[in-house]
Every structure is written in structure tokens, then in C-alpha cells.
Amino acid sequence: MSDSAMTSQLYGIVAEFDEPEPIIAAAEKAKRAGYKNIEAYTPFPVEGLDEALGHTNTRLGWVVLMMGMIGGISGFAMQWYANVLFYPLNIGGTPLNSWPRYIVITFECTVLFAAFTAGLFMLGRNGLPQPYHSIFNTPNFEQASTDRFFLCIEARDKKFDAEKTREFLASLETKPLNIAEVEP
Amino acid sequence: MAVRGRRIQETTRVIASGQSYKDVDDVVMTPVLTHPFKTPIWWFLGFAGAFALLTMYLYTIVYLIITGVGIWGNNIPVAWAFPIINFVWWIGIGHAGTLISAILLLFRQDWRTSINRFAEAMTLFAVACAGLYPIFHLGRPWVFYWLAPYPNTYGLWPQFRSALDWDIFAISTYASVSALFWFIGLVPDLATLRDRADNKFAKLFYGTLSLGWRGSTKHWQRYQRAYLLLAALSTPLVLSVHSTIALDFATAIVPGWNNTIMPPYFVAGAVFAGFAMVVLLAIPLRHAFGLQGLITKKHLDNSAKVMLATGMIVVYGYVLEAFIAWYSGSEFERYMIFNRMFGGYGWSFWALIFCNAIAIQPLWSARVRNSETALFIISIIVSIGMWLERFVIVVVSLTRGYANSAWDVYSSTFWDWSMYIGSFGLFLTLFYLFIRLLPAIATSEIKELVHHDRHHGSHSHGSHSEEAHP
Numbered sequence: 113m114s115d116s117a118m119t120s121q122l123y124g125i126v127a128e129f130d131e132p133e134p135i136i137a138a139a140e141k142a143k144r145a146g147y148k149n150i151e152a153y154t155p156f157p158v159e160g161l162d163e164a165l166g167h168t169n170t171r172l173g174w175v176v177l178m179m180g181m182i183g184g185i186s187g188f189a190m191q192w193y194a195n196v197l198f199y200p201l202n203i204g205g206t207p208l209n210s211w212p213r214y215i216v217i218t219f220e221c222t223v224l225f226a227a228f229t230a231g232l233f234m235l236g237r238n239g240l241p242q243p244y245h246s247i248f249n250t251p252n253f254e255q256a257s258t259d260r261f262f263l264c265i266e267a268r269d270k271k272f273d274a275e276k277t278r279e280f281l282a283s284l285e286t287k288p289l290n291i292a293e294v295e296p
Numbered sequence: 297m298a299v300r301g302r303r304i305q306e307t308t309r310v311i312a313s314g315q316s317y318k319d320v321d322d323v324v325m326t327p328v329l330t331h332p333f334k335t336p337i338w339w340f341l342g343f344a345g346a347f348a349l350l351t352m353y354l355y356t357i358v359y360l361i362i363t364g365v366g367i368w369g370n371n372i373p374v375a376w377a378f379p380i381i382n383f384v385w386w387i388g389i390g391h392a393g394t395l396i397s398a399i400l401l402l403f404r405q406d407w408r409t410s411i412n413r414f415a416e417a418m419t420l421f422a423v424a425c426a427g428l429y430p431i432f433h434l435g436r437p438w439v440f441y442w443l444a445p446y447p448n449t450y451g452l453w454p455q456f457r458s459a460l461d462w463d464i465f466a467i468s469t470y471a472s473v474s475a476l477f478w479f480i481g482l483v484p485d486l487a488t489l490r491d492r493a494d495n496k497f498a499k500l501f502y503g504t505l506s507l508g509w510r511g512s513t514k515h516w517q518r519y520q521r522a523y524l525l526l527a528a529l530s531t532p533l534v535l536s537v538h539s540t541i542a543l544d545f546a547t548a549i550v551p552g553w554n555n556t557i558m559p560p561y562f563v564a565g566a567v568f569a570g571f572a573m574v575v576l577l578a579i580p581l582r583h584a585f586g587l588q589g590l591i592t593k594k595h596l597d598n599s600a601k602v603m604l605a606t607g608m609i610v611v612y613g614y615v616l617e618a619f620i621a622w623y624s625g626s627e628f629e630r631y632m633i634f635n636r637m638f639g640g641y642g643w644s645f646w647a648l649i650f651c652n653a654i655a656i657q658p659l660w661s662a663r664v665r666n667s668e669t670a671l672f673i674i675s676i677i678v679s680i681g682m683w684l685e686r687f688v689i690v691v692v693s694l695t696r697g698y699a700n701s702a703w704d705v706y707s708s709t710f711w712d713w714s715m716y717i718g719s720f721g722l723f724l725t726l727f728y729l730f731i732r733l734l735p736a737i738a739t740s741e742i743k744e745l746v747h748h749d750r751h752h753g754s755h756s757h758g759s760h761s762e763e764a765h766p
Contacts, residue, residue, distance in 0.1 A: 132747060155317060155488070156743040157516035165513055172521045180529075190445060194453035203457050216462040216540050219532075220469040227473040227529045231480050234522035238515050240483075241507035248510070254491035256511055257484070259317035259743075 122274060123246035123296040124149075124266040127281040127288035132158040134286035135261040139164040142265060145280060149266035153247060153256045170237075176230045183225025188218040246296040264294070308597070310407045310745065312589030317743045320590070324737045325492055327585050335732065338584065343728040349721025356714045357432065365435050368715075369708040374694045378712040379433040381686040382719065384541055385569065386426035387467070388562075388682060391534055392570020393419030394474060397481070398530035401523075407598055409741045410590045413485075414581065414731070415574050416478045421726040422573075423471045425719045430463065432715075444468075459544045466540040473533060477526045480519070483509050484740040538566045545689065551632035552693035555620065561613035568606040568652075569682035571599050572675035577727070579668050581736060590737055593666060600665040603678065607656040610685075614649070628698055640705065641692045644684050651681025 129135045135152055142150050143166055152161055191214040195201065200208050235241075247253065247264060256262050265277050274293065281291050307313070360367055370377045393415035400408035431440045443454050443464045454461050486506035493499040509515065539559035546558040575596060582591040621633035636645050655677040658664040665671065691706050730736070 133751075152513045153511050154513065154516065155511060156484075156740045156747070157520050158513070158747075161513050162517045167514055167517055170518050170521050172518060173525065176525050176529075191456040194445070195456060199453060201455075203455070206457070210457060213457040216536070216543070217456055217465045219536055220462075220465040223473060223529050223533045223536075224469045227476060227526055227533075230522045230525040230529065231476045234480070234518045235507065238518055240509065243503070243508050245508060245510055247512075257488040257491045257509075258321050 121295065122267040123249070123294045124264045124272070125274065125277045125281060126247070126250045126262050126264045126292050126294050127284070128250075128252060128290040128292070129261040129263070129286065129288055130259065131286075132161070132261055134284070134288075135263050136161055136164050137286065138263050138281075138284050138288075141284065142263070142280070146271050147265050147269050147277075148271075149269040151247075151264050151266065153253075153262040153264065155257050155259060155261070158261070172230065172233060172237075175233055176226050179229035180222045180226030184218050184222035186225075187221025188214055190221075191217055246294060249296075250294050251292050252290065260289075263288075306588055306593055308593045310592065310594055311410065311742065311749065312592065313749060315589060315746055315749075317746055320737075320739050320742050320746060321488060321492070323586060323590065324735045324739050324742075325489060327731075328489060328733065328735055329493055329495075329498060331495070339728065339732060343725065343732075346721050346724035346728055349718055350725045351721070352714055353718025353721050356711055356718055360432060360711065360715070361437065365433065367709065367711040369706060369712055371704075371706075373697055373702050373704055374691055374706040376433075376690050376694065377706060378708060378716060379429040381683065381690050382716050383426050383429035383433075384562075384686045384690075385683050386422045386429075386719065386723075387541060388538065388566035388569045389573045389679075390419040390422035390426065390470075390474075390570065391538060391563070391566035392574050393417070393422075394470075394477075394530050394534040395567055395570065396574070397477065398527040398534065401527040402531060406745055407595055409745055410587075410592070410737055411574065411578060411595055411599075412741075413478075413481065413738045414577060414736045416474065416481070417727065417730045417734075417736075418570075418573060418577060419474050420471070420478060421723045421730075423467065423474065424726070425723050427467055427471060428719075428722075430460075430467075459540075459547050462540050463544060466537045470533060470537045473526070473530060477530055480523060480526065481738055481741075482734065483507060484511065484519075485735045485738060487511065488739060489735065535563055538563045550693050550697060551626075551628045552617075552621075552636065552689065555617065557613055557616055557620070561610065561616075564606045564609035564613065565682060565685060568603060568610055569679060571603045571606070572678040572682070575599050575603070575671050575675040576679070579672050581731065585731075585736065587737065590742060596668065596671055597662075597665045600659050600671055600674075603675070604656055604659040607652060607659075607678070611653045614653070632693060632696065635696050636688060636692050639692070639696070641688070641695070644688050644692065648681055648684040648688055651677045651684060655681070 127138065129138070132154065135154070136158065139150060139152055139161060143164065148166075150165055152158070152165060154161065188211075192209060195210075196208045202208075203210075206213070247262075250256075250262060250264075252260065253262065263281075265272060265281070267274075271277075278291055278293075281288060368378060370379070393412075396408050396415045397412040397419075401412075431437045434440055442452075443461060445454055454464075483506055486502050487509035489502040490499060490506050493502055539562065542558035542562035545553040546555055548554060578591050578595065578599070582588050618633050621629040624630075636642070655674055658670065659674065664674075695706055696703055
């Protein structure tokens with residue numbers, strides 16, 4: 113089997129660290145070395161790691177704002193429709209469109225739509241639920257949720273080469289505890 | 297759950313120093329992953345007690361549904377009594393959980409991290425207890441869904457101008473958003489449990505619940521943004537929920553209810569009662585699981601301070617109610633406050649003043665705030681006081697309305713009490729299951745604190761937490 117066939121069978125090469133600082137340095141260095149498909153796996157959010165990996169900002173805020181507005185408008189429209197058009201009913205002599213009385217439900221609908229968008233959009237964009245992922249094949253990856261930090265250079269990266277990438281990771285300032293080839 | 301043997305040092309920092317990431321997981325996750333047969337005896341005893349109360353609750357409900365709401369003491373003019381008192385009391389308790397998880401997150405209070413998980417669980421269970429009261433108070437609980445707008449063959453809509461319908465929207469939004477917030481917060485910890493579990497069933501259980509979380513940086517980035525947005529949305533939500541409940545009263549013309557101060561005063565009262573419940577749960581919890589290094593004296597101290605501050609706002613509310621009653625010039629309002637203080641139910645008002653105004657004064661002293669026994673006793677008194685407050689507002693106001701011919705006395709029945717005490721069974725059963733099956737502390741968030749501590753806080757001592765976040 114040729115070298116290129118070998119590489120295509122890999123998901124990536126993963127380096128393991130036991131502190132967050134070296135992984136930030138490693139991510140920056142890999143970025144400078146020209147790697148693009150890099151991802152880090154950490155037990156808690158590490159400040160600065162997303163920038164080091166070149167992740168762009170998430171658009172979640174805008175989506176939530178839009179859905180919140182849709183929720184508010186539809187909540188108000190529902191009450192207006194029911195009380196003004198569908199079944200006009202005189203309650204205490206107030207106007208049919210007594211909007212101050214619609215505010216509570218309008219507000220609750222805004223929050224309900226916005227909050228569920230925030231939660232479900234986050235899970236959806238993260239591809240969850242996803243029972244299987246290649247990164248779980250990494251040796252010792254159970255520790256990634258406790259106290260180990262993993263940096264993965266993925267095989268789909270144009271610059272990826274099993275030998276050279278491994279050498280690159282081994283040459284890092286803080287030597288990784290372990291470097292492993294991970295199958296998909 | 298063998299954490300008793302460890303030597304535990306009390307600390308006044310946000311988390312005890314010198315902990316590693318793994319230490320945090322060990323202390324929080326080990327009790328959860330212990331084999332069911334090795335569950336400590338206190339858990340079984342506590343669960344059995346809670347379950348006995350739950351059985352009483354279920355028995356009451358069955359009897360209630362078969363017989364009707366006549367088994368309660370409610371009758372005209374006091375059509376609202378225990379069910380509404382208990383509803384407001386439980387929902388108020390829930391508010392502290394959201395305050396801790398959302399508002400303190402926005403204010404970047406790092407001490408919230410150790411207590412937010414179980415406080416949010418407390419919120420959910422308290423809301424569950426609360427939500428059942430108005431439903432059973434409907435008289436025909438099996439058609440409660442008529443309150444929600446849904447396509448139906450009658451061609452009917454609920455009356456959106458009614459405060460009852462505002463409640464339905466407020467409570468159901470609050471319950472579902474709190475559950476979502478709680479679950480999103482749990483996902484990374486469920487992944488830790490999945491990775492730590494050695495038994496196949498536990499692995500499958502936590503693996504399914506964790507949705508395949510793998511902690512990639514992109515995951516965390518979106519996660520943190522979503523969490524922040526949820527906090528920002530929950531903050532006005534929690535304020536709106538108790539305001540809406542206060543509007544149930546404030547929009548009515550009953551003397552003693554028709555007050556503009558009701559919404560803010562209800563919110564303060566809710567936080568007050570809620571923090572009392574947080575203290576009541578935190579003190580046994582930290583000893584039972586050996587969490588003294590994570591739920592420290594600092595948390596108890598801060599909770600006590602919040603209790604004192606919100607308690608004083610509530611006292612201001614009492615003073616203002618009396619002032620406005622006099623200032624309004626309305627003879628009905630003036631009579632209401634006179635009757636509240638010196639009428640047949642005067643004892644409940646003075647008991648309330650003792651519980652909510654006088655009993656909290658020792659909290660000014662740091663020594664009292666440092667003593668778990670004192671805090672525990674004060675929190676019990678506050679919980680009773682907040683229940684009495686709702687009793688005074690609901691029952692005492694209704695027994696003396698505008699027309700003397702409609703005056704009456706109210707007395708509760710056995711079933712009122714069995715449903716109230718039984719609801720503790722529901723709350724505690726859920727809480728016992730929670731502490732057995734899920735991590736009571738948000739470990740991924742604590743690890744951020746540990747990281748911060750190790751790299752930025754090692755040179756300062758004691759009060760570093762205040763300095764660390766300028």
C-alpha cells in the first residue's frame with residue numbers, strides 16, 4: 113500500500129497535553145505552519161483557543177434575536193386576532209385591542225422562542241446528538257472530559273502528511289504526552 | 297459515595313485551593329457513579345421519608361379528583377386559599393435558582409458556579425410543585441389544557457386578557473426555559489460521566505443523555521454563546537414570572553391586593569425565600585457528599601447576605617403597604633391594614649413580622665453568617681415567614697372585602713395540609729433522585745475556576761476571588 117492510501121484511512125493525528133497553555137501554543141504554531149483543519153478537544157472552554165484555531169465568531173446571537181422578534185410578533189398577533197377579529201368580546205368596557213393586557217403573553221412568547229432557538233440552534237449547529245465520531249477512537253480520549261487536552265490535525269487538511277505532521281507535533285516546545293494516529 | 301473519610305478543610309474562598317481538575321471530578325462524580333447497592337444508608341432513609349410524603353400527596357390528589365375541591369377549606373369569600381398560597385410560595389423558591397444561574401452569571405460572580413446546578417434543579421422541582429396547585433384548583437384538572445391556545449373543534453380561544461392565562465404562559469415558559477438551561481448546562485458533565493462510567497448500563501445512560509458531546513473548541517464556542525444568551529433571556533424571564541403572579545393580585549380590586557408595589561415586592565420576596573431554600577439544601581448537601589471544598593463558607597456567607605438584602609426590601613414592602621393604605625384615604629384600604637394587624641388573624645401578621653423582619657437581623661453579624669447552625673435555623677424561619685406572608689395577603693384580605701355581608705372566617709382542613717406537606721414529598725423525592733443520578737455541581741465550570749486559580753491566583757491569598765475579577 114502506498115503512503116497516500118495509508119493517509120486516506122486516517123481521521124487525523126492527535127497530540128495529548130495535560131495543561132491548556134501548551135495546547136494554545138501548539139494551535140498557534142500549527143496555524144502558522146499552514147494547517148487549516150485543526151481542532152482542539154478540552155474538558156472546559158479554554159480562553160483564546162478559538163482564536164488560536166482561527167474559528168470565526170458564531171452567528172447565534174443574530175438568529176436568537178430574529179427568532180425572539182418573530183416570537184413576540186406572533187404572540188401579539190395571536191392575541192389580537194383572537195380578541196379583535198375572531199371573537200370580539202367586551203371585557204370591562206376596555207377597547208378590543210387593549211394592548212397593555214397583551215404584553216405579558218407577548219413577552220413570554222418572545223423569551224420562549226428566543227431561548228429555545230439559542231439552545232436548539234447550538235445543539236443543531238454542533239451536530240448533536242451524534243453518537244459516533246472518529247475522535248472517540250483516540251487512545252485515552254476518555255480523559256478529554258476530565259483533565260486532558262487534545263489537539264487534532266485532521267487528515268482532510270491539504271498539508272496533512274502522516275509522517276511530517278507527526279514530526280511537527282513531536283517538535284513542539286512542550287512535548288505532547290502522546291501522539292496518536294486516529295482511524296475514522 | 298465514600299467521601300466521608302477524606303479530611304475536609306473549611307475555607308472562605310470560592311473554591312478550596314490546591315485542587316486539580318481531576319480532584320473536582322472525583323469528588324463530584326464518584327457519588328453519582330457508585331454502584332446502586334453501595335448507595336449510603338442516609339440516602340435510602342431520606343428517599344424513603346420523601347417517598348412516604350409523596351404517597352400522601354398522591355393519595356390527596358386522588359381523593360381530590362374523586363370528591364372535588366370541597367375537601368379544602370376554600371369557600372366564598374375565600375375562594376383562593378392554600379392552593380394559591382402554596383403555588384406562590386413554591387414558585388418563589390424556584391426563583392433563587394434562576395437568579396443564581398442567570399443573573400449572577402451576567403454579573404460575573406464566580407461564586408455562583410458551585411451552587412448553580414443544584415439551585416437550578418431546585419427551581420425545576422419547585423416549579424413542578426407550584427404548577428400543580430393552580431391546575432388542581434381549577435376543579436376539573438383534566439381539562440387544564442383549555443387554558444392553552446390550541447386548535448379545537450369548539451372554535452374557542454382562551455381569554456388572553458385574564459391574569460390566569462398570563463400565569464399559564466409565564467409558568468410554562470419559565471418551566472421549559474429553566475429545564476432547557478439546566479439540561480444545556482448538564483451536557484458537558486454528562487459527557488464526563490459517560491467517560492468515567494465503568495458499567496455498561498451507566499455508560500449507555502449517560503452517553504445517550506450527553507448527546508455525543510466531545511468538547512471541541514467549536515462546540516465550546518457555540519455552547520458558551522448559547523449559555524450566555526440563555527442567561528440573558530432568563531434574567532428578565534424570572535423577573536417577569538413573579539411580577540405576573542403579583543399581577544394576579546394587583547389587577548384585582550380587593551383591598552390589600554390592588555397595589556402597584558406588588559410586582560417588585562413579590563420578586564424580592566421570591567429571591568428571599570429561594571435563598572433560604574438554597575441554604576437549607578446546601579448545608580446538608582456539602583456534608584453528605586464532602587463538598588466543603590466546592591460549596592464553601594463563602595457561598596453560605598454570600599447567600600446570607602442576599603437573604604438579608606432581599607429581606608430588607610420585603611420589609612420595606614410591608615411598611616409601604618401600611619403607608620399607602622393610610623395615604624390612599626380609602627376607608628376600605630385603611631380598614632384592611634387595621635384588620636391585618638389587629639383583626640382575628642392578627643397573629644399571622646405579627647408572626648410574619650417576626651420571621652421576615654426580626655429573625656433576619658442577626659445576619660448583619662459575620663459570626664452568624666459563618667455558623668451553619670444559625671443559618672439553617674434562620675432559613676427555616678424565613679421559609680415559614682414567606683409562607684405566612686402569602687397567607688396574610690390571600691386569606692386575610694379575602695375574609696374582609698367591601699361588603700360586610702360577605703365577611704367570613706377561613707379555616708383550613710386536613711386535606712389542605714396533606715397536600716401542602718405532601719408537596720414536599722414530590723420536591724424531595726425528585727431532589728434525592730437528582731443528587732443520586734446527576735452531578736450536583738457543574739464541574740466543567742468549576743474547572744475553569746481551578747485553571748484560573750492555578751495560573752493567575754497563586755500569588756494572592758484569602759480574598760483573591762474579589763481581586764481576580766476586576
